[in-house]
Amino acid sequence: MTRKSGIKGFILGAALTAVLTTSFSAYAAPIQKSVSAALSDVKIMLNGQQTTLTDSSGNTVEPINYNGTIYLPIRALSKALGVTAAYDSTNSTVKLTSGTTATADDDSTGADINTDENVPAKPEGDLAPAKPDGDQAPAKPDGTDSGYGTDAKVEGTGKYTQSGDTVTKSDQTIAATEADQSAVKVSDSGTLTLTDSTITKTGDTSSEDNSNFYGLNAAVLSESGSTVTVKNTSITTDADGSNATFSTGEGSVLNISDSTIQTSQDSSRGLDATMTGTVNATNVKITTAGEHAAAIATDRGEGTVNVTGGTMNTSGEGSPGIYSTGKITVSGATIKATGSEAVVIEGRNSATVKNTSLTGAGTRGVMIYQSYSGDAEDGTGTFTMTGGSLNATAGPIFYSTNTDAVINLTNADVTGASGTLLQAQADKWGTTGSNGAIVTLNANNQELSGNVIGDSLSTITLKLATGSTWSGALNSDQKLKSATLKLDATSSWNVTANSYVTALTDSDTTLANINDNGHTIYYDADNSANSWLNGKTVTLQDGGKLTPIS
Template structure:
């Protein structure tokens, strides 16, 4: 009997929570369809973009205020989650402010919808229901008394709470939903809640089969609550028993083995652990089909992932296979501060677009040991971090990608890979966006398209603005086409230590403007540091970019530098143990050489020009120097 009461209480709690979500989101979404024009009369009588933006911004601002208030008595994990959500709300807010169409605004409201659901599931944040919330009481035509603390929704005259098709009267603490007259429902039918028809008493809205977004999911959940094959709702651990055989766990610590876990529904993970739970699984197969409903929410929050850890939870998989065959189905995903996944002897395969191998966001962490990953679709890096940063550490394994825009490693966080073999057949080998890092130790990595390693900033909001750092120690990097190293629209650092480099073009390094950023200021500022390296290829730079090359510890550079004299700034620093084998006329803004005799320059008869007006070149005393093979080092004005 106690267990029965526990399930009843938990079920009622879930219902109340979901009703709160329905109320608040319905306010934000009241203007989503063209058929709701008259329901916006309280905001000036028009379903216009400005009104919708103002309403959405007010909801975001008030939600941010409530989140800040929640931090006062929260623990460290919850505070970290709240800070992540505030950052996400601010990002959505910035996009709402610049939205120039209903379609653009609806895209942001969909993201807001998903974020609110995540917040409700992780920190218990439904939607505040006090008088401080946005005053949207004008939404819908209404007359008659009522003591609702939330705005009444839908066209109505007369008192009485109505949710879906029902009759009744009396005061209510919940919003009144649906069209009614004197407390009577306007339609009889299947019980679907009708949210404010715009054609009161003249046209019935036939949209029960076209429910979408959050409303469809909430209604579907209500139906499942009373379904005979529905899983019991509890405050601890739950394993779903739906046809998909997906596994969900909230809190608790559990270990299982020899399982076959399959998820087939849209937006459903095969394994999902939340609320600080810990789940260990071995010797099992995990399969995910069913496309995502939102690519952004799959990229940022792990919606529709094969394996998902969120809200400070931990998952450990060993000797398992994870296979996804759906759009927007990342295989293994950790999101949020404190969320982590550890993989050992795991095989991962993804087949469709937007389905990365392992992915961490918003402070999540993933650790892989002897994991093999293969992806086939576009935008499917084998190892990736996305919005809000993440940390991934990989040791061993083989990683291959086949799709366009699918580098082996894509970082908007901190990624370290050791003793692995990585191949991208349809993309660059490795990409860093913004203030983030990739470190490769004794790896064999190959990019078959575009370039070897690219460091850039897209300003999409996925990565903090700052310096990208690519470090490679030992191993090898191969670029089948393009430069081995490329940077645009960011500050970038390349650190190479004893790496075997193979390029099929004659370009080692390029810094230039590209399609990202503001034209005229979207070049790159690059520091290229080589230690004990054999470097082969030219170095090129456009007039809004700059490059500083430093050669140390027996490094040899064979190539020309800035042959067209286009660089905004080009500097070369070389120690006495290193050598420059010049293959063409070169132009340097600044030049320093620890060997004052310049005997470490093999000029091959070419001229090297330097800027005598730059103070860094004062040691050259504006003179012309004859080099060993008939070439010269001379001021650019000579």
């Protein structure tokens, strides 16, 4: 996950990085013709900084516009991106290759490539998109970039390293100070038990992707089927890309209990599991201060994190309390994110919380989405909450975009300052025109308050059961593609504004469990789910009406 780059009119960083991470060849056609092209006023941004492209003599070279396609000077561009450009004169081939130290003029023939010419970024002449659906991938809600182009895996070092074997240590002081160096690194099915110790980590990562996916530069790293158990220990990191505890790879487990974790810099999470690794935490106090530094996280490869008790506080922008691209379960904890959502779930993954206090003070309470970053498989994201509390101090309590989502609530104290319970809509992720959300909210023995809203690309279904109550309006602006409400006979709806439902089912056919407060509920008479209403207008108990949409 690299930081976002941009180009005026295009986005350069993630897009071209995606194209150039492997060898790429552009074949010169044996055709000569005269063309007319115009210089194009395109500003090029690389890693957030405006870049001026120059030829081998240091002269400024400009992009050109030919037949609606922007062409970039390939030598200058490859130099800026750290990519080798070479010309094979025998085969009339321009070769672009990343990860090599050769110069742009070097190739197997010794010929000099005229790379000051403007060559399109891919054979058909269009700038390559950052993701398969053709839309530029925006930043993820944890603040990281969601473009493709993962760095090649970097094997870091360790201050304390263990390959295989079974070791028990206590009263240790372990300080890692070098870049890409973990304080503790256990591999090859090793087993380490570490108690009553102090672990510190400084020295930045050389690759945030490697830190996020494989635990490079982590304070404590369990990999390749190892088991690390940490008890009554203090872990502190003050470096970019320095996760406190990290488990990665099949069979890898990291257990931590009765300990404290503090991270200060960006991309430095408290608990993190990837590539089917597992982290188990009991009574751990976690504080993170950097950006995109969730207290509890999984990343690429669907890791598992189980948390019992403890307190977790994050303050950085884009640093949710929980960020799940795997399976995260939390019980009896207190989690507060002052600069982000309480919980974010991406793709076909889940977060389950029980008797836990959640606070999201960023733009939303809980977010379920799909970024197409490659970190999460497509499918239904699921948030399940039993008991405890959820408070969204800004924005909707629940928000979903570009995915299918299921929200299960049972006897939880759910509150929000915005007046919006649930919002489903297209956002900056996915393909324009098909990137809404399909959301089902299941409430059991649950009190809910707030409006339910969305856009024409999104579908929302509310199911109230087992004595649940909801006070709010459904689709009051009539924008949702579909809005369905299902009530059992023990549950009730307190209507706070005129509402529009695609489908309404109610086990209480007298509709006595709908407190209309004089408002009108409009329903789709053509929807088969409403056939029990026979297209009639029904006067409700407070003088409002249930009537077909005209």
